[in-house]
Amino acid sequence: MENILFKHLDIADLEKLDVYVANGGYAALGKALKELAPAEVTGLVTRSGLRGRGGAGFSTGKKWSFIPKDVDTPKYLTCNADESEPGTFKDRELMVRNPHQLLEGIALCCYAIGAAKSFIYIRGEYAHQARVMEKAIEEAKEAGYLGRNIMGSDFSLKVVVHRGAGAYICGEETALLDSLEGKKGWPRFRPPFPAIAGLYAKPTVINNVETLCNVPHIISRGPEWFASIGTEKSTGTKVFSVSGHVNKPGNYELPMGVTARELLFEHAGGIWGGRRLKAFIPGGASVPMLTESDLDVRLDFESVMAAGSMLGSGGVIVMNEDACIVWATLNLSKFYNHESCGKCAPCREGTYFIVQILKALEDGHGLPGDVEKLRDVATNIDGRSFCALGDAAAQPVKSSIDRFHEEYEYHIAHRGCMVGRS
DSSP states (O other), X not given: OOOSTTTTTTSTTTTSHHHHHHTTTXXXXXXXXXXXXXXXXXXXXXXXXXXOTTTTOXXXXXXXXXXXXXXXXXXXXXXXXXXXXXXXXXXXXXXXXXXXXXXXXXXXXXXXXXXXXXXXXXXXXXXXXXXXXXXXXXHHHHHTSXXXXXXXXXXXXXXXXXXXXXXXXXXXXXXXXXXXXXXXXXXXXSSSOHHHHOGGGSOEEEEEHHHHHHHHHHHHHOHXXXXXXXXXXXXXEEEEEXXXXXXXXXXXXXXXXXXXXXXIIIISOSBGGGOOEEEEESSSTTSOOEEGGGTTOBOSHHHHHHTTSOOTTOEEEEEXXXXXXXXXXXXXXXXXXXHOOSSSHHHHHXXXXXXXXHHHHHTTOOOTTHXXXXXXXXXXXXXXXXXXXXXXXXXXXXXXXXXXXXXXXXXXXXXXXXXXXX
């Protein structure tokens, strides 16, 4: 199976405009501007079955179609390049190694929804990626692929790189919009949804980097081609960021529906040190853990959900038999407690209490009943916080207790870990 997003990454200097164009770059944009009406572009993306690669898995074409058609008001596309989900590092590679692929996807989306301005909201720590994107934007403007009257058409587009300040909450789309407007990055109450009142209270689409990078290939090769890859409901490829206890960590682009076993053992080189797999998180740190018994689960939206987790961002974090689950859960919980924006009490207070209980367990000070108390706190965060950060914080706790309850009880009974630490 050929790659889509990483197809040409073995080509030297692909980040340069002339190299990108020589390998078919911006041909899809030219095709759209000459042959397709905006609604037809949206229709092709909808027919392809492309779903958001940032975590939610919502239909990309349907999201675009929510933008009002007959309103005389500015419209915006915001590319979410915040990528702060632990275990996820695909977007940074896509931006550095093929920035014009993203810009072409942005231009096609803006043409489809009628936007004349787009923002790339990029994670504050991604200074190098931001510079690469800014250089690519200037190259594209000079060549007529961005700016006024693109490729001799009536379509004009300005793209701006906006650097965030390193807040995980700004990966949540409405907090991202507030941050773009110069406000504190807090999630908004919905409705209204961004498609109606988003950036500057105008109709706005927010799409992930990987999502937009797929669009030029769909327009060039057709929705049927894209839909033929993957599964019936989860089409195309997915870039899986594999980290942790594997021999070959990295990004792997594979068809949706590949099994976790194939990803980890055939592509990522198997479990580090020849040890046995203990647990893996399939979609970034904010989804429930799976175990060795789930290795044959297919990595698509429906199959992973049926297994009790979520595909999320595709950040696969692997733990071998020497990993302490309580320690790993504490490590993740510290992150969510630190990154809680503090807007709502369930998340603000609940993540604090989770860390305190886990720390007591890990330090050998756990008491009988602490595991039940921990589950109770996580359950009272899940579904009760203002945005999905609270839900995310609850998942590692609840799933680790469900799947590794004996390790928690061992910490209380023996004042220490039942396994080594790798």
